[in-house]
Amino acid sequence: MGDLLRYRDDAAHEEPAVTLDAFLGASNATAVRIEPGEDARALLPHLDRIALVEVAFPAYRDGRGYSTARVLREAGYTGELRAEGDVLVDQVPLMRRCGFDSFAPRAEIDSATLKASLERYEFVYQGAADGAVPVWKLRHG
Amino acid sequence: MYQYDKYDQSIVDARVEEFRDQVKRRLAGEITEDQFKPLRLMNGLYLQLHAYMLRVAVPYGTLSGPQMHMLAHIARKYDRGYGHFTTRQNIQYNWIKLDECPDILAELATVEMHAIQTSGNCIRNISSDQYAGAAADEVADPRPWAELLRQWSTFHPEFTYLPRKFKIAVIAADEDRAAMRLHDIGIQLVKKDGVLGGRIFVGGGMGRTPMIAPEIKNFVTADDLLSYVEACLRVYNRYGRRDNIYKARIKILIHEIGADEYRRQVEEEFVAVKALGIDPPQAEFDRITAFFAPPAFDAGASDAIDRTDPDFAVWLDQNVKPHKQPGYAIVNISLKKTGDIPGDASADQIDVMADLATKYSFDELRVTHAQNIVLPHVAVRDLPEVWRTLDAAGLAAANLDLITDIIACPGLDYCSLANARSIPVAQKIASRFADQGRQRDLGELKLKISGCINACGHHHAGHIGILGVDKKGTENYQLLLGGSGAEDASLGKITGPGFDEDGIVDAVEKVTNVYLGVRADGERFLDTYRRVGMEPFKEALYG
Numbered sequence: 184m185g186d187l188l189r190y191r192d193d194a195a196h197e198e199p200a201v202t203l204d205a206f207l208g209a210s211n212a213t214a215v216r217i218e219p220g221e222d223a224r225a226l227l228p229h230l231d232r233i234a235l236v237e238v239a240f241p242a243y244r245d246g247r248g249y250s251t252a253r254v255l256r257e258a259g260y261t262g263e264l265r266a267e268g269d270v271l272v273d274q275v276p277l278m279r280r281c282g283f284d285s286f287a288p289r290a291e292i293d294s295a296t297l298k299a300s301l302e303r304y305e306f307v308y309q310g311a312a313d314g315a316v317p318v319w320k321l322r323h324g
Numbered sequence: 325m326y327q328y329d330k331y332d333q334s335i336v337d338a339r340v341e342e343f344r345d346q347v348k349r350r351l352a353g354e355i356t357e358d359q360f361k362p363l364r365l366m367n368g369l370y371l372q373l374h375a376y377m378l379r380v381a382v383p384y385g386t387l388s389g390p391q392m393h394m395l396a397h398i399a400r401k402y403d404r405g406y407g408h409f410t411t412r413q414n415i416q417y418n419w420i421k422l423d424e425c426p427d428i429l430a431e432l433a434t435v436e437m438h439a440i441q442t443s444g445n446c447i448r449n450i451s452s453d454q455y456a457g458a459a460a461d462e463v464a465d466p467r468p469w470a471e472l473l474r475q476w477s478t479f480h481p482e483f484t485y486l487p488r489k490f491k492i493a494v495i496a497a498d499e500d501r502a503a504m505r506l507h508d509i510g511i512q513l514v515k516k517d518g519v520l521g522g523r524i525f526v527g528g529g530m531g532r533t534p535m536i537a538p539e540i541k542n543f544v545t546a547d548d549l550l551s552y553v554e555a556c557l558r559v560y561n562r563y564g565r566r567d568n569i570y571k572a573r574i575k576i577l578i579h580e581i582g583a584d585e586y587r588r589q590v591e592e593e594f595v596a597v598k599a600l601g602i603d604p605p606q607a608e609f610d611r612i613t614a615f616f617a618p619p620a621f622d623a624g625a626s627d628a629i630d631r632t633d634p635d636f637a638v639w640l641d642q643n644v645k646p647h648k649q650p651g652y653a654i655v656n657i658s659l660k661k662t663g664d665i666p667g668d669a670s671a672d673q674i675d676v677m678a679d680l681a682t683k684y685s686f687d688e689l690r691v692t693h694a695q696n697i698v699l700p701h702v703a704v705r706d707l708p709e710v711w712r713t714l715d716a717a718g719l720a721a722a723n724l725d726l727i728t729d730i731i732a733c734p735g736l737d738y739c740s741l742a743n744a745r746s747i748p749v750a751q752k753i754a755s756r757f758a759d760q761g762r763q764r765d766l767g768e769l770k771l772k773i774s775g776c777i778n779a780c781g782h783h784h785a786g787h788i789g790i791l792g793v794d795k796k797g798t799e800n801y802q803l804l805l806g807g808s809g810a811e812d813a814s815l816g817k818i819t820g821p822g823f824d825e826d827g828i829v830d831a832v833e834k835v836t837n838v839y840l841g842v843r844a845d846g847e848r849f850l851d852t853y854r855r856v857g858m859e860p861f862k863e864a865l866y867g
């Protein structure tokens with residue numbers, strides 16, 4: 184298990200995440216875990232009581248979690264959004280752009296490599312969930 | 325042509341450094357081949373049977389003389405002196421060393437080129453009509469739309485780990501020269517009440533389950549384009565199958581849930597996505613469009629031409645197409661000379677084509693999905709000189725769209741997935757029909773060969789298609805008839821039991837003989853097949 188990486192100022196949420204079914208089954212849980220095949224939109228009515236959404240990445244190839252993150256951020260979710268599982272260093276910048284702000288990678292991520300990779304691209308072509316300004320906006324003010 | 329500004333250049337330069345770092349980590353053993361694989365694939369680097377293969381992007385098939393020269397330079401310096409133009413309008417090099425790859429990318433970046441997203445489960449290089457900007461039948465130049473999509477799809481954070489690869493084509497004419505409806509998303513630009521918009525087709529593709537894309541939306545304007553395709557992709561990324569790689573393309577999702585249900589989900593998603601403000605303003609669309617303004621044609625150029633040289637006249641009739649500007653023509657350079665490997669060109673030939681583009685075609689070339697090259701804007705008065713130069717370089721084969729203008733994938737000679745060789749079969753068929761009069765008599769006949777079910781050689785879309793299969797350890801070839809990738813798109817049907825390598829060449833000859841025997845006036849092979857059906861062909865093959 185690699186170290187938890189966080190890009191938030193608040194304290195890490197301690198409560199263990201429950202499954203989506205358990206969460207929707209009228210629990211008081213404030214942390215929930217979404218598996219790749221589950222529909223994050225089911226959480227939308229409850230966003231104000233959620234402090235942590237953990238999105239599972241059982242295999243790095245499975246990219247459904249990227250859409251899960253964007254759906255939640257676009258709906259206004261501001262709590263912690265964690266990518267857990269097979270998260271590789273080269274994926275973290277893309278995940279950050281989709282709105283993830285914490286990472287629980289299965290294998291350790293080298294911090295120097297990660298730093299370089301997060302700083303590498305000065306510009307992005309498209310708007311996403313991270314607030315980066317797309318180049319078309321820079322071109323036209 | 326589109327030209328990079330500091331933002332485009334910065335992104336491509338950063339990509340070179342990123343890949344340099346990834347290769348360094350791989351060579352140092354910091355990452356395993358398994359971890360490196362998705363990284364190199366995202367950059368067009370495959371591990372083939374004998375070496376690494378690098379696929380370089382030619383966005384919507386358009387490139388300049390200096391860019392073409394760079395492709396020749398790379399062939400000479402890093403490969404064995406040639407390159408292979410692909411059905412995706414790209415170029416691949418088959419003998420690349422991993423440790424040299426970052427330097428190749430750095431050289432490409434100096435002429436605004438790259439290998440970004442030429443493989444991997446992401447949005448691939450956008451393809452388009454090779455006659456864009458030159459064809460008389462287009463409602464607009466489709467390339468500004470393609471460039472808009474290129475920028476939007478480059479390093480799209482949400483769509484880099486899709487269920488499967490994703491291909492988009494944009495055309496702007498009723499005649500479909502880009503096999504648009506055999507793409508994951510096909511866009512045809514049309515005008516409605518004077519306004520330009522796109523018809524959106526989703527869910528086409530080749531592979532083991534070929535499908536022709538249904539229309540999902542009949543009109544999307546440029547200012548909604550990115551939101552609309554983002555919605556299309558998001559529905560796919562969330563619900564496309566990931567349990568079976570053969571069922572992971574978007575065509576299967578749409579086939580399983582139905583076009584109506586898919587459309588409903590996209591419309592719902594579109595409402596949410598549109599509110600995010602991800603569509604660039606008109607000013608950005610205008611900025612891109614300005615790069616594709618027509619070149620400074622000579623308004624007084626004449627269409628008069630001296631046809632006394634018979635070889636020149638044959639080439640003129642077969643390979644030169646009308647241009648929308650009087651006094652100009654579109655020149656197709658066939659990379660299918662008998663005996664050659666379809667789509668291959670030597671470094672010297674690439675240089676010749678680059679020079680011709682600079683001198684006679686406003687510095688522009690195109691790569692076609694039929695693995696040929698186009699000089700889009702040649703003055704009619706320059707055609708004899710262009711032809712002489714091409715002829716001297718072995719590039720004047722007058723066989724565009726004839727039976728020897730064969731599309732063939734690399735097959736078992738290079739590809740690790742292949743069941744059978746494609747190249748030798750293409751060469752044998754080309755030799756059999758080498759006689760110019762014979763091929764011209766057969767007329768338009770699109771023959772396409774794939775070395776396995778993945779269909780990179782588009783065999784389903786061939787008037788005659790050939791599919792290499794493995795039959796108890798030996799190479800065997802199935803014959804298909806009746807496919808088309810054009811505006812009358814259809815999928816070929818298998819004739820029956822397959823053939824060995826020589827048998828398939830004979831089989832092709834037999835079906836062409838049936839055609840010659842029963843064709844009505846003006847009918848192409850495909851038209852005759854559609855009229856008389858499979859039976860007479862089967863009879864000749866197996867009767």
Ligand code: SF4
Pocket residue numbers: 733734735736739740741742743774775776777778779780781
């Ligand atoms: S069709 Fe098969 S053999 Fe041919 S290039 Fe594609 S994967 Fe390789």
